[in-house]
Amino acid sequence: MIQKIKNLLEKFNIKNVLLAVSGGVDSMVMLDCFYKLSQEYKINIEIAHFNHKTRNGQSDKDSIFVINKAKELGILCHYSEGDMDRYAKENKISSEEAGRILRHNFFNEILNSKDEQFYLALAHNLDDQVETILMRIIRGTGIDGLEAMDIFESNLFRPLLNTSKDEIISYAKKNSVDYVQDLTNFENIYLRNKIRNQLIPLIKEEYNHNIYDSILSLSDLAKSQNQSLTRYLDLLKNKILVSKDELKVELSINELKNISDYEKIEIIRSEISDLSSNYNFTKNHYNEILKIIDSNSSSIKVINGLVFYKSFKNLVIRIDKANELANEINIELLDHYQLLVNSYLIDIEKISNDHEFINVKIRKRKNGDKLYINAKERKLKDFLIDKKVDAFERDFIPVIELNNKIVQVGDIYKRKNNHININVRRDNE
Structure with a gap:
């Protein structure tokens, strides 16, 4: 296994590697291989560990294990954490996808901070490869989804991709590699676990013992x-x-x-x-x-x-993006007010002294909104269509009311009034 990795490092002249280490057997074997190579050859290695804050605190224990191992080996360890399940709920995606996004955002931050060329090493193995393809087939995929992961994708590196799980576990036993066991891997909660623990064993036993060869072919x-x-x-x-x-x-x-x-x-x-x-x-x-x-x-x-x-x-x-005008904004304007909403910078200044303060409302459009153009009444909806405003963006344009009358719509409509002066512009201008 070490020789395979050494051959890849030499072939692609890799000198700096950021190892994504979770604490499981795959990543800890990968770490062991790279540590031994770094001692013998001039290879700079660092560790990146992301805590998904899951499994009722068990992920915290995994983090402590990885951090302590890094200290023991004298390797720099980058650490970050994020609530995977909360992120999934907020973004309406699966927990697996949420975890992947959070991890890779963290990894990319580290890589982007480096002056030297670093490769990110992920501990995907041959079993992961087959599970991923089967998972895509089950969910529904096109031809591109049947493609296997590559050992190299830009600066992403999978040194164990052609190594089976059995080989990895055997290496861990022979070389006394410590690792943490994620017990949820044996629980059939996620689709990947069901494929790994139920589907593949069934196919091997009842249908095709060489299912891996068939899938990879x-x-x-x-x-x-x-x-x-x-x-x-x-x-x-x-x-x-x-x-x-x-x-x-x-x-x-x-x-x-x-x-x-x-x-x-x-x-x-x-x-x-x-x-x-x-x-x-x-x-x-x-x-x-x-x-x-x-x-x-x-x-x-x-x-x-x-x-x-x-x-x-x-x-x-x-x-998708959050609409900051989901709830209307009411302002008691005393003199001057400025805010940024939905990337619109709104500047409102009081010019009338008739009142101590003036009530201003900022909201999104609603059914029945009407404008006055050239002394004629016009529906806001028709106005936005004529202005070729994107259907989705129409709800993100700030509508500004004074005394229950629309006096401004984003930066595309303005009605003269004697009470306030309004300036609206997009924040990127």
Whole structure:
């Protein structure tokens, strides 16, 4: 095992490695291998440990174990913690996905702080590889989901990926490697545990003893086919993609209607992956998204922290965000007031001395809102449509009322009044 890792380090000229260590047998064996290599060769290693604050305090004990082991070996240990279950609930995602996001945010912070090139070493093994592919099949996946994890992905490194769990446990016994046992791994709570503890043993015993070979062979085939498919989908995407940034993607609905549902799903799956993660998206989720494309309504769906909706002639996929105007803001204006809400910087100044204070209300739009333009009454909804304001963003634009009359809508409408002066601009301008 050590020789395999040494060969990889030499092949890719890796000198600095950040080891993601949980305290379990996989990561502790990985640590043992790298520690021995660091003693013999010029390899700089550091440890990163993230505490998910789970298992009724057991994760705290795991953290103490890892930190103490790092001290014993004289290795720098980076530590952070976060409530995985709370994060999952707040972001409407699974606990597994929440844990992955929190861990990798922590790992990336460390890597980004380094002046030297560091590789992040994860202790995924051969069994993890097969479990992941089976889990994706069960949840519903495209061809890309059948692809196995790679040993190298940019600066991410999986040195044990071709090593089985049995080999790892055998190494731990022979080399007296201490580790903590996560008892929840034996509880069939999470889907991965059910696959590991129930499904795979059943398949091996009743159907195919060489299920690992079959799954990995399928994965290799999928990878080859997916490379060809990706080239084809990129050509399609050039016609369909309207705009894209780190928070939002817009796809032409007219162009989407010209291709098959399979092609639609694969393009949407790709864009979801770029924005966030398609980890928890099932076939049913994609079917719900397809309904939006075919529907004449303007329904908005929130799935796994992403928002899907139709805006004008485009399908929009964007990262969900909290609306700070969910509750209206009431201000007793004495002189001057400034606030930042939904990325709008609002500056309100009193210019009338008729009253000791003036009541100002800031809220999101509501049904029946009307504006006065050129002495004529107009629905706010129609005004926003004419201004080509995105369907989702319409609820995030601050509507400012004075004496129950709308005097300002974001930075796109302003009605003259003799009581207050209002300046609204986007915070990024």
